[in-house]
Amino acid sequence: MTERMPLIQTKTSISYKTEEKTVIRGYDLSELAEKGYTFCDVLFILFQGRIPTEVESRALSLEMGAFLEHSMSPSAAAAIAVATGRPDLPAAIAAGISTFGAVHGPGANHGLMLNTYLKRALEEGKSIDEIAKILVDEYLSSGRRIPGFGQPQHIDGDPRAEPLHILHEALGLAGVYYELQRAIEKYFKEKREKEGKKPVPVNVVGSGNTLLSDLGFSPLAAWCLGSICRGYSCAAHAIHHYKKGHAWAASRREPMVQMLDLSMIKYVGPADREVPSPEERQEYAKKQKEEGEYKKWVL
Amino acid sequence: MGSVKDLRHLLPPEYKNREYGTVPPDTTREPFRWVSEISYKNVHRIVARGYDTTELMMAGYGLVDVLFVVFQSRIPTIEEAKMLDYILIMALEDGLSSPAVISRIVAKSNAILTQAAAASVLAFGHTYGAFQDFGNMLNNYLSRAEKEGKTLEEIAEILVKEIPLDKILGVSDLCLKDPAPKRILRRAEDLGVAGKYIKFIKEIAKAAQKVGEKPIDVDMLGAIGATMMDLGFSPEATWGIIAVTRAFAAGAHYIEEVERGGFLKYGQTLTPKELYDGPSEKPVPPIEERNNIAKPAVCRTLEEWKKAITERQKLYGSGWKALASQLEENEEK
Numbered sequence: 001m002t003e004r005m006p007l008i009q010t011k012t013s014i015s016y017k018t019e020e021k022t023v024i025r026g027y028d029l030s031e032l033a034e035k036g037y038t039f040c041d042v043l044f045i046l047f048q049g050r051i052p053t054e055v056e057s058r059a060l061s062l063e064m065g066a067f068l069e070h071s072m073s074p075s076a077a078a079a080i081a082v083a084t085g086r087p088d089l090p091a092a093i094a095a096g097i098s099t100f101g102a103v104h105g106p107g108a109n110h111g112l113m114l115n116t117y118l119k120r121a122l123e124e125g126k127s128i129d130e131i132a133k134i135l136v137d138e139y140l141s142s143g144r145r146i147p148g149f150g151q152p153q154h155i156d157g158d159p160r161a162e163p164l165h166i167l168h169e170a171l172g173l174a175g176v177y178y179e180l181q182r183a184i185e186k187y188f189k190e191k192r193e194k195e196g197k198k199p200v201p202v203n204v205v206g207s208g209n210t211l212l213s214d215l216g217f218s219p220l221a222a223w224c225l226g227s228i229c230r231g232y233s234c235a236a237h238a239i240h241h242y243k244k245g246h247a248w249a250a251s252r253r254e255p256m257v258q259m260l261d262l263s264m265i266k267y268v269g270p271a272d273r274e275v276p277s278p279e280e281r282q283e284y285a286k287k288q289k290e291e292g293e294y295k296k297w298v299l
Numbered sequence: 300m301g302s303v304k305d306l307r308h309l310l311p312p313e314y315k316n317r318e319y320g321t322v323p324p325d326t327t328r329e330p331f332r333w334v335s336e337i338s339y340k341n342v343h344r345i346v347a348r349g350y351d352t353t354e355l356m357m358a359g360y361g362l363v364d365v366l367f368v369v370f371q372s373r374i375p376t377i378e379e380a381k382m383l384d385y386i387l388i389m390a391l392e393d394g395l396s397s398p399a400v401i402s403r404i405v406a407k408s409n410a411i412l413t414q415a416a417a418a419s420v421l422a423f424g425h426t427y428g429a430f431q432d433f434g435n436m437l438n439n440y441l442s443r444a445e446k447e448g449k450t451l452e453e454i455a456e457i458l459v460k461e462i463p464l465d466k467i468l469g470v471s472d473l474c475l476k477d478p479a480p481k482r483i484l485r486r487a488e489d490l491g492v493a494g495k496y497i498k499f500i501k502e503i504a505k506a507a508q509k510v511g512e513k514p515i516d517v518d519m520l521g522a523i524g525a526t527m528m529d530l531g532f533s534p535e536a537t538w539g540i541i542a543v544t545r546a547f548a549a550g551a552h553y554i555e556e557v558e559r560g561g562f563l564k565y566g567q568t569l570t571p572k573e574l575y576d577g578p579s580e581k582p583v584p585p586i587e588e589r590n591n592i593a594k595p596a597v598c599r600t601l602e603e604w605k606k607a608i609t610e611r612q613k614l615y616g617s618g619w620k621a622l623a624s625q626l627e628e629n630e631e632k
Contacts (some may be wrong), residue, residue, distance in 0.1 A: 002472055007400045011559070016550055017394030019476040025391045030479040032388055034486075039387035039544075040362060046391065046551050061361030068365050069347040071338040080333075089431065089535055090420045090542050097417035097546065108412070159344050163353050218559075220412055224550030227413045229362070231420065231546055235539025236369045237338050242535065256329040262322040264331060272319040275321070277305045 014046070023092070023218035025049040040064070047221040056215050059171050063208050064229045066160050069236075073153075074099040079234035083241040083259065084249040100227035110147035110209045114177050120193025128176060132183030136191055147197025148206025160188060164207040169212065177213035181206060270297060313525045339367060344597035348372040363387065378490040379530055385486055389479060390541045392548040397422035402549035406556035407563045419549030423542040430541055433468040433524040434534025437496055438567055450494070455502035456509075464511050469521025470504045475514055487526045494529040577615070 004019075005205040009135045022029040025045050032042055037051070044052040052060070070076070079096035083089075101107070113135070121131035140144045151158045165182070168174055185206070189199040205226075212222035249259040258265060276284040288294060324330075338347040345352045348368050355365060360374070363383045367375040375383070393399070398419035405415035425432055436458075444454035459467065474480045484501070487493040500521045507515050517525075527537040584592050598604035611619035 004473075006395050008395060008396065008403070010403070012395060012552070013556060013615065014399075014548070014555055015392050017396075021477060021479070022392060022394060029388060029392060030477075030482055033385045034345070034482055037388065038363075042388045042391055043547060047554075058359075061363070062356045062359070064362040065360055065365040066352050066356035068362065069338050069352055069369055070345055071335065071340040071347075077333070088424070089539055091421045093543060094417040094420045095537055096422065097413055097543075100413040105413075115353065121330075126517045130527045151405065154342055155342060156342055159353050160356070165355055167357065177355075186325065189499075205386060216557070220554050221551070224416060224547060224554070225413055228416055228543060228546045228550060231417075231543035232366060233369060235536070235543055239533070239535045240335065240337055241538060245334075253472060254328070257325050257331040259331055259333075261331065262327060263325040265321050267321045270370050275307075278303060279305070 003163050011233075040131070043225065044216070048216050049216070050216075051199060052215070053172065057173050058171055059167070060225075062167060062216060063125075063164065063211055066164065067204060067208055068229050069233045070230065072228075074104045075234050076237040079238040080241050081249075081259070083238040084247060086242070086247050087229055089235065089238055089242070092238035093231050093235050096238070097227055097231045099229070100223070105205070105223075105227050105230065107147070107205070108219035108223040110205050111146055111213055111217075111222050114180055114210070114213055115219065118176060118180060128179045129183050132180055133187045135184055136187040140191060146184065148209065149188065149202055150200045151203045154203075158203040158207075160204040161202045161207040164204065164211060165202070168207070168211045173211065175214040177210045181210040194265060222279075234253050270294075303386055334371075357444040366540065367531075368412075370533075375440070375530075378492055382490050382492045382526065382530060384486055386483065386526055387544050389483060389519070389539075390523060393545070395552075398542075398545045398549045399552040402553045403556045406553040407561070409488060409557075409562045412550055412553050413502055415553040416546045416550040419546050420542045422544075423538060428538070428542060428545075429468055429520065430527070430538040431534040432526050433520055434466055434528055434537055436462075437525070437528065438534065441495065441499060441544050451499050451502045452506075454505040455499065458503060459506040459510055464507055464515070466501065467507060469500050469517045469518060469524055470507050470515050471520075472513060472515055473518045477519075480517045480519055483519075483522040483526055486516065487529060492529055493526070496525040496528040500525040 008155070013025075015022060015029075017023070024032075024042070026049075027045060029042070032045070036062070038057055040057045041052060043060060044050060044057065065253055070264050075096040078091040078099045082092040082095040102109070117131045117135045119173065120134075121128055124131075126134070136146065165178075168178055176210070179285075181202075193201045207223050208226065209219075210224060213219075217225065246258065250261055252261070334349075338345065338352075340346065347355075347365070349372075350368055352365070355368070360368075363380045364375060366383065367373055367379065401422050402415040404421040405418045422428065423430070436520075440454050440458045443449070443457075444451065447454075449457070465471075484493065486495055486499055500517055504515065504517045504521070523541060524534075524537055527540070528534070532540065596607070599606050608619055608622070612623050613615055
């Protein structure tokens, strides 16, 4: 028989696996598939340990379907860039997923913000509407960006955002998170208008994460659902490059200048200079350090 | 450091005269743009394979439908979507296997979720989760069958003769007690989406059972891989989709690790001496003696080279043992 010892010894409340079955949060995975549960149902089981209602599961599937593909964003660009070196496909996908950080994609910050202020509303005896106003005032007066607003490419409004809100409400799933998010949007818009500034519309993180929160997903789980879902798209963009692009992306035979063509480099660093000889090295290095000009280039 | 001489005089004579400076923009060709067959977006829309993704959502197309749109440029039939849904469930979780463990190890450093989940994708290599290799194997032999006029049964027997049993992807002793692979194949047949790939993996299992001494059958790699290909996904697409699907669960393993606590500090982890089987301990020689002790690796003759690489293979982690295996494999091929 093939050796099948566990790789690490640790407690887990997610799953176990025997020769006979894989059990996730108490349910036999194969039985779930056999009985007609969907992948999105099982994502609820994975992250929440519960079977969702049909409507909840449908909402998750639609949200993820809409979030999955976003053409050229940092994630797709990273996957393609990695694919130019022709490592195995998983490296390109991993690079794409890894771009989801503080700015790109549905970080956990938005969910953390909603939960923080809902907790405060409860503790301070405020209504959701009141706490939304406080949130907007506090974020703006301290110079912080309110997560979930604005998109650098869709400058007139993220095309997925408002429809997701509409869907959220139409499916009868609007709860405290929806109420808070909508109130934040209202006060943020009012504030911007008072200051004579153009309103910054909600983005897919603002509306998508709000839906995921009302579906019972924690900020971390919601972040996982969004960023991993985009991994599918990264795989597609990378495969497209593997199959139809040029490795290295610098070919001069292509009618279009390639991503890594030499002419794509714009250098703005220190001027060209002589490499010091080994004999001069110590004196040169000391002088360079004393003069300190290098400091403006230090990263 | 002090012994390194200035060797610039060995550069080609014209090297000194080579130009500095960046290359000016190439105006003779079309400027660079991201070329994609998959999607585009403008200020107001995101369009995948011609379909507006927001409209897909509002029209009721969900995750599995969009996967068909992105990877195959088509809306799937209801049966195909159901089958993919079934497969994604089966691919989601596998207990504490490599992707989950990698994610947990990354979590131990208190890295962010996306790094841990992304790292889990790297677990999908050429044995674990080898869906690309599996698909290519099927395609190669099916193509041979077509060229040589062989039946599926005949080409399966050839495959089993040509590839050592323990190297055939998709059949193994891993799921002899687990009904999951058989259920996947049966569901594909019931939904009417089973095709030549499912037929072929079954034939491969039959052929392997005839020649093998130990019980063997279609495993999860074989069942998922063959069904995905009957659904029209390429080996690469299958590899990517299954690896990403597992990353959702890897994210949950990350979260559990974070919630249970116990982050590691740099330098904290010890490796017990009992686990060490490398060269025996010895004193570090004085630096002045290094050139008396150290021998350059350079080999001047083929005989010297052969002797050297044989010696080098004794050290795990040097890469020379791996090279020897690769060379042996190449010879077998």
